[in-house]
Each structure stands twice: as C-alpha cells, then as structure tokens.
Amino acid sequence: MSSRNFIYNSNPARVVFGVGTIAKLEDEAEALGINRALVLTTSAQQEQGREIVERLGGRAAGLCSNAQMHTPVTVTEDTMRVFAECGADGIVSCGGGSTIGLGKAIAYRNDAPQIVIPTSYAGSEMTPILGQTEGGVKKTLSSPKVLPETVLYDVNYTLSLPHSMTLASGMNAVAHAVEALYSESANPVLCMLAEEAVSSMVSALGKLSEAGQTIAGEELLEARTDALYGAWLCGTCLGLGGVALHHKLCHVLGGSFDLPHAETHTVVLPHALAYNAPAIAEPMDRLKRAMGTDDPAGRLYDIAKQGGAPVSLRELGMPAEGIASAVRSTLDNPYFNPRELEAEGLTQLLESAWHGNRPS
Ligand code: NAD
The missing domain is CATH 1.20.1090.10 (Dehydroquinate synthase-like - alpha domain)
Known part of the structure; x- marks a missing residue:
C-alpha cells in the first residue's frame, strides 16, 4: 500500500443481518435492557407494527403508527408524550427513513435505546444525521446520540417494498x-x-x-x-x-x-x-x-x-x-x-x- 495519510472514523452499531432475523428481536431487546418497547411505523406499515408488538409480547409498551416524511417536530412531540404515558424504556422502529427519523428524533431528546428494522434502502440507520422539520423549515443535525444501538436487517421485511x-x-x-x-x-x-x-x-x-x-x-x-x-x-x-x-x-x-x-x-x-x-x-x-x-x-x-x-x-x-x-x-x-x-x-x-x- 502507498504511504497515503488518512483518517478513518467508524460509527458504533450492532448489526444482525439475514432472512428471518426478526426471530432474534426479543433477545436483542433484552440485551439492550429494553423491557417496554414503543414500536414505531408509518400508517402504511401499521400491520408490520402489530406483528412486532405481538412478537415482543410483554416487552411491548405500545404501537405508534404516526411517522411522517421529513420528521415534523409536532409528530415527535406527540410521540414523546405517548412514550412517557405508556412507560416505554426503548424504541423499535420498523420502516424506511421516515420512521427511522422519528425514532432518532426521540432518542436525541431522551437517549432511549433503539432497535431499527429497516424496510427500505435509504440507509438512515447507519448515520448520525437527523433531519427535522419545524414551521415548514427542515434543519439537519449530526449527533452520536441518534445512532441506533442495534440494527436488525430482515430481508423478509423488504419483500413488500413497491x-x-x-x-x-x-x-x-x-x-x-x-x-x-x-x-x-x-x-x-x-x-x-x-x-x-x-x-x-x-x-x-x-x-x-x-x-x-x-x-x-x-x-x-x-x-x-x-x-x-x-x-x-x-x-x-x-x-x-x-x-x-x-x-x-x-x-x-x-x-x-x-x-x-x-x-x-x-x-x-x-x-x-x-x-x-x-x-x-x-x-x-x-x-x-x-x-x-x-x-x-x-x-x-x-x-x-x-x-x-x-x-x-x-x-x-x-x-x-x-x-x-x-x-x-x-x-x-x-x-x-x-x-x-x-x-x-x-x-x-x-x-x-x-x-x-x-x-x-
Ligand atoms: P419513507 O420512509 O418515507 O417511506 C415511504 C413509504 O414507503 C412510507 O409510506 C413507508 O411506510 C413505505 N414503506 C417503506 N418500506 C416499506 C416496505 N418494505 N413495504 C411497504 N411499504 C414500505 O421513505 P424512505 O425513502 O425510506 O426514506 C426517506 C426519508 O428518510 C427522507 O425524509 C430522507 O430525508 C430520510 N433519510 C434520512 C437519512 C439520514 O441519514 N438522516 C438518510 C436517508 C434518508
């Protein structure tokens, strides 16, 4: 190799990858100490959210299917209230960049541990970036606080992607x-x-x-x-x-x-x-x-x-x-x-x- 100088950063993440990896969700929640997970989806993916709640059994605190494009701050504030009311101690986000954005926005505010199940190819789960919209203006920040602790890639959850x-x-x-x-x-x-x-x-x-x-x-x-x-x-x-x-x-x-x-x-x-x-x-x-x-x-x-x-x-x-x-x-x-x-x-x-x- 030539004598190039360079800087290499890496973001911490635990990745579980494969087909049918959803079977590991409960173990992954336990490993992070999540006893009451709030499950997040968009309204279009509510059915997948229900499946996850069922799978988590007693470890599920509830389902919020209100994620929206560009992470409106009003939606984040509503979801923070639900998080507190249902006594949640962690987040399971299942969806594309919009749902993952909502999970990141909550973690930015309360440091809740996140498990992310990506269902599109947007890649937000691997970045410390959070874009949020307030009063029609989108602002972007970068913080290690928004990086998910665990990313669970299950190919089965992408089969329905149009x-x-x-x-x-x-x-x-x-x-x-x-x-x-x-x-x-x-x-x-x-x-x-x-x-x-x-x-x-x-x-x-x-x-x-x-x-x-x-x-x-x-x-x-x-x-x-x-x-x-x-x-x-x-x-x-x-x-x-x-x-x-x-x-x-x-x-x-x-x-x-x-x-x-x-x-x-x-x-x-x-x-x-x-x-x-x-x-x-x-x-x-x-x-x-x-x-x-x-x-x-x-x-x-x-x-x-x-x-x-x-x-x-x-x-x-x-x-x-x-x-x-x-x-x-x-x-x-x-x-x-x-x-x-x-x-x-x-x-x-x-x-x-x-x-x-x-x-x-
Ligand atoms: P999206 O999350 O808005 O999804 C679009 C629609 O497709 C939603 O209704 C969603 O529920 C549905 N969908 C997603 N996966 C599906 C599946 N497997 N089956 C059926 N329906 C499915 O779109 P996106 O392209 O994943 O994400 C775009 C958003 O993510 C943008 O707001 C973008 O700014 C953000 N993003 C952020 C980062 C970051 O690093 N912060 C990186 C990439 C994208």
Whole structure:
C-alpha cells in the first residue's frame, strides 16, 4: 500500500443481518435492557407494527403508527408524550427513513435505546444525521446520540417494498457509495466498503429491474438479500464518507424545484458520474469492477430505464428555465469535487439530465 495519510472514523452499531432475523428481536431487546418497547411505523406499515408488538409480547409498551416524511417536530412531540404515558424504556422502529427519523428524533431528546428494522434502502440507520422539520423549515443535525444501538436487517421485511420505490431507493443508496469513492474523506477502508456496496446493490437492482415483478421464490429472496446487504454498506458510506457534485446538484434541485428526493438521485447520478469520470481514474476502475462494465454511468442509466424509473428531470417536473439558476446555485456555494466545476460543463450535464439522454 502507498504511504497515503488518512483518517478513518467508524460509527458504533450492532448489526444482525439475514432472512428471518426478526426471530432474534426479543433477545436483542433484552440485551439492550429494553423491557417496554414503543414500536414505531408509518400508517402504511401499521400491520408490520402489530406483528412486532405481538412478537415482543410483554416487552411491548405500545404501537405508534404516526411517522411522517421529513420528521415534523409536532409528530415527535406527540410521540414523546405517548412514550412517557405508556412507560416505554426503548424504541423499535420498523420502516424506511421516515420512521427511522422519528425514532432518532426521540432518542436525541431522551437517549432511549433503539432497535431499527429497516424496510427500505435509504440507509438512515447507519448515520448520525437527523433531519427535522419545524414551521415548514427542515434543519439537519449530526449527533452520536441518534445512532441506533442495534440494527436488525430482515430481508423478509423488504419483500413488500413497491417496485418503483425499490429502484429509486436503491439508486439513492448507490449514489452514497459512488461519491464516497471520490469525496474528500475517501480512504482505503471506505473505498473497499463502497466497492462492495455498489457491486451488491447494482447487481440486485439489475435483477429486480430486468425481471420487474416476475422473479419469485429463491431468486427474488437472493436479489432482495443482495439489495439489503448493499443498502447497509451504502448507508455506512453515507454515515462515514463525504459527498461531492452529485449530492450538491440533488440538494440544489430538490430545494429549488421541490423534486422528489430518491427519484432526483436516480436521474442525476449517471450524469454526475459521467462528468466526474475523467478526473477519477481509480474510483472508475473500482466502479467498473463492481458493476462488471466499462461504462458504469451508462449501466446505472440503463437499469433505471429498464425498470421504469424516471430518467429525466423534465418528468420530475423541473422547468427547463431552471437549469441556469441551478448552475449558478451550484457554483455559488460548491461542495468539494474532484473535477473542477465550470458553468458550461454543468449546463451540459443538467441539459442532458433534463432531456433524459443516456450519458456519454
Ligand atoms: P419513507 O420512509 O418515507 O417511506 C415511504 C413509504 O414507503 C412510507 O409510506 C413507508 O411506510 C413505505 N414503506 C417503506 N418500506 C416499506 C416496505 N418494505 N413495504 C411497504 N411499504 C414500505 O421513505 P424512505 O425513502 O425510506 O426514506 C426517506 C426519508 O428518510 C427522507 O425524509 C430522507 O430525508 C430520510 N433519510 C434520512 C437519512 C439520514 O441519514 N438522516 C438518510 C436517508 C434518508
């Protein structure tokens, strides 16, 4: 190994991974000293919440199915009241980023131990980041207090994830690993993780998107297992790594035009990667290996298109006139990026993404 200097941080977490791991939930609660768990879900996943309450038996304090997108502080305050009223001493969050966000918001306020059962690929369970909304304004903080003590990945809980969300959530996850490879905080350990993350997630998404909903049985379980394993590692990259142009563009576009989060990542990633490709020889070698192709950006675009995910900013509702202001915002307050940012190249990138062209 060369004599590179680097800093490697790792976030503490106990991870239980596999198919049917929910059977270990009671043991995991006991290990954390949780005797009365408040179970959290969204209203859409209330049924899964009831199953968990049943499984916990006497160790369940109640079920709150009120988690919402962007973690409104009012919802957190209501749930804190329920937590106190039912004498809870711990949290079991079962769901995607919204439910996990609610659990983190409670733990931030009362230090309750958390067991998280992720059911999407968003990766929030692996980060010390909490985004909360108050009075319509979203603010983000980072604190080790919000990191879950135990993450229980059970592939069975992801089988019901709708097809469109599978692709968008999976691509959003891939973006975290891709940018970890060339962010300012890239290091050999993180790069190793990111390569494995991309390999597992992209191969799974390829199978899940090629066959649509037609794969079943063992083949489906295997693809879902690879996707969830990839999601864990991608989430770890987000929790440990930095970000670059791709994330900057998504933040600008999401904030300026109110575009949907995961779908915006899906559309922008192939184009941001193609823009950076000439400046990131070693990360590109890793991505080529991980995806088994000489054209990683094209492969990501093809998977999205094949699976019926959006491939253009136009179909997400961005106005064409917005391209110039998005370029200005990106240049006004840039993130670190391995390739110099310049107006002409960024305009071409966004025009191509707006039209939904295959990146070249
Ligand atoms: P989500 O949690 O809002 O879920 C969307 C919908 O899908 C919900 O109705 C949910 O109940 C449902 N769903 C989730 N998994 C399902 C399953 N297996 N079966 C059936 N329905 C299911 O969406 P998300 O994409 O998981 O998370 C997005 C949110 O997470 C955003 O608010 C984002 O900001 C946040 N996030 C935070 C971090 C962080 O580090 N803090 C990281 C990633 C995402």
